[in-house]
Amino acid sequence: xxxxxxxxxxxxxxxxxxxxxxxxxxxxxxxxxxxxxxxxxxxxxxxxxxxxxxxxxxxxxxxxxxxxxxxxxxxxxxxxxxxxxxxxxxxxxxxxxxxxxxxxxxxxxxxxxxxxxxxxxxxxxxxxxxxxxxxxxxxxxxxxxxxxxxxxxxxxxxxxxxxxxxxxxxxxxxxxxxxxxxxxxxxxxxxxxxxxxxxxxxxxxxxxxxxxxxxxxxxxxxxxxxxxxxxxxxxxxxxxxxxxxxxxxxxxxxxxxxxxxxxxxxxxxxxxxxxxxxxxxxxxxxxxxxxxxxxxxxxxxxxxxxxxxxxxxxxxxxxxxxxxxxxxxxxxxxxxxxxxxxxxxxxxxxxxxxxxxxxxxxxxxxxxxxxxxxxxxxxxxxxxxxxxxxxxxxxxxxxxxxxxxxxxxxxxxxx
Numbered sequence: 001x002x003x004x005x006x007x008x009x010x011x012x013x014x015x016x017x018x019x020x021x022x023x024x025x026x027x028x029x030x031x032x033x034x035x036x037x038x039x040x041x042x043x044x045x046x047x048x049x050x051x052x053x054x055x056x057x058x059x060x061x062x063x064x065x066x067x068x069x070x071x072x073x074x075x076x077x078x079x080x081x082x083x084x085x086x087x088x089x090x091x092x093x094x095x096x097x098x099x100x101x102x103x104x105x106x107x108x109x110x111x112x113x114x115x116x117x118x119x120x121x122x123x124x125x126x127x128x129x130x131x132x133x134x135x136x137x138x139x140x141x142x143x144x145x146x147x148x149x150x151x152x153x154x155x156x157x158x159x160x161x162x163x164x165x166x167x168x169x170x171x172x173x174x175x176x177x178x179x180x181x182x183x184x185x186x187x188x189x190x191x192x193x194x195x196x197x198x199x200x201x202x203x204x205x206x207x208x209x210x211x212x213x214x215x216x217x218x219x220x221x222x223x224x225x226x227x228x229x230x231x232x233x234x235x236x237x238x239x240x241x242x243x244x245x246x247x248x249x250x251x252x253x254x255x256x257x258x259x260x261x262x263x264x265x266x267x268x269x270x271x272x273x274x275x276x277x278x279x280x281x282x283x284x285x286x287x288x289x290x291x292x293x294x295x296x297x298x299x300x301x302x303x304x305x306x307x308x309x310x311x312x313x314x315x316x317x318x319x320x321x322x323x324x325x326x327x328x329x330x331x332x333x334x335x336x337x338x339x340x341x342x343x344x345x346x347x348x349x350x351x352x353x354x355x356x357x358x359x360x361x362x363x364x365x366x367x368x369x370x371x372x373x374x375x376x377x378x379x380x381x382x383x384x385x386x387x388x389x390x391x392x393x394x395x396x397x398x399x400x401x402x403x404x405x406x407x408x409x410x411x412x413x414x415x
Contacts, residue, residue: 013136014138018129018146026151026154027187028154033155033159035181038181039111040053042107043107045173046104048108060114061368064364065363067116068357069357070357071119071357072355072357076352081125082199082202084124088120088125091117094110096184097110098110099177099179123360126343126356130344133344139282139287141337142279143279144275144337145275146279147275147337148271148337158184158187165184166180221351224411227400234396236367237366239306239331240324244374244386245325266322266325268329270325271330274334275333278334278338279337279338282341295338295345296408299338300401302335302397304394306327307391308324309331310383312324313328314384314387343356343359
C-alpha cells in the first residue's frame with residue numbers, strides 16, 4: 001500500500017514538485033559542499049589542530065546520522081514533515097555566516113549546526129518526495145534519480161563557485177575565505193525561493209496521507225525492511241571510498257594532486273548520469289512485474305561492481321584508478337537512487353520517516369566501520385588486504401540479497 005490518497009496532484013504537477021526538490025538539493029549541496037571544500041584549509045589557517053578538526057568532523061557526522069533517526073520518528077508521529085524540512089534547510093544560513101567571523105570556536109559550532117540541519121531534513125524530505133512520486137505516478141526510482149542528478153550538479157558547482165570567489169576577491173589569506181563563504185549567500189537565497197515554491201506546489205496539489213489507525217502508526221517495521229537494511233549496510237561497508245584511494249594515489253606518487261581531484265569530478269559526473277538511468281530501470285522493473293518490490297532486482301549488480309573497486313583503485317595504474325572512479329560513481333548513483341526508492345516501496349507512508357531514520361543510522365554506522373577498518377588495514381597490512389576484506393563483505397551482501405529476494409517471493413506467493 002502506498003499510504004497516500006490520490007489527490008489533485010498528478011502528472012506535470014508532481015514532476016514540477018520533484019524537480020523543485022532537485023533544485024533545492026542542488027542549492028543545498030552547492031552551499032555545504034562548497035563550504036566543506038574549504039573548511040579544513042580555513043581552520044588550519046586559523047591555527048586549529050588536525051586532532052581538533054578530526055574531532056569536530058567526526059562529531060558532525062555522528063550528529064547528522066543520529067538526528068535522522070530522531071527526525072524520522074518525530075515526523076511520522078506528528079505528521080509535520082514540512083516543519084522538519086524547512087527548519088533543516090534554514091540551518092544552511094550558517095554557511096554564509098562563516099564569512100562573518102574568524103573565531104574558530106564559532107566556526108566549529110556553525111559546522112556542527114550545518115550537519116544538524118542535514119540530519120533533521122533528510123528522512124522527512126525523502127518521505128514527502130516518495131509520496132509525491134507515488135501520487136503523481138512518476139515512480140519512486142525516477143523521482144530519486146532526478147533528485148540525485150541535480151544533487152550532483154550542486155556538489156560539483158559548490159567548490160567551483162568557491163574557487164571563483166577566491167579569484168574575484170583579489171585578496172589572500174583569511175579575507176579570501178570569508179569572501180567565498182559570503183558569496184554562497186546567493187545560493188542560500190535561491191534555495192529559500194525554491195523551497196517556498198515547492199511547499200506551495202505541494203499544498204496546492206493536495207497530497208494527503210490516508211487516515212491511519214493507531215496500529216498503522218505503531219506497527220513494527222517489516223522483516224523485509226530489516227533484511228534490506230542489512231544488505232545495503234554490508235554493500236556500503238565494503239565500498240573502498242574515494243578518500244582512501246586518493247590518499248593511496250598521492251602517497252605512491254601515481255598521480256599529481258590536480259589529477260586526483262579530477263578523478264573525483266569524474267566519479268560525480270558518472271553518479272549523476274547513472275542516477276537517472278538506474279532510477280528509470282528500477283521503475284520499469286516494477287511496472288513489468290506488477291509489484292512494488294519488483295525493482296529490487298536492479299540492486300543485484302551493486303555488490304558485484306563494488307568488488308572491482310579495490311583491485312582497480314589500488315592497482316598502481318592511472319587507467320585502473322580512472323576505471324575505479326567510474327565504478328565508484330556507478331555504485332554511489334545506485335545507492336543514492338534505487339536504495340532510497342526501495343525503502344519507500346517496502347514501508348507504509350506512516351512509518352516511512354522512521355524507516356528512513358533507522359536505515360540512515362545503520363547505513364552511516366556501517367560506512368564508518370568500513371572506512372575505519374580499511375584505513376587501519378592500509379596502515380598495518382597493506383592495500384592487498386583491503387581487497388580481501390571487500391571480497392568477504394560483498395559475498396555476505398550477495399548472500400543476504402539472495403535470501404531477501406527469496407523471502408519476498410515466498411511472501412508474495414502466500415499473500
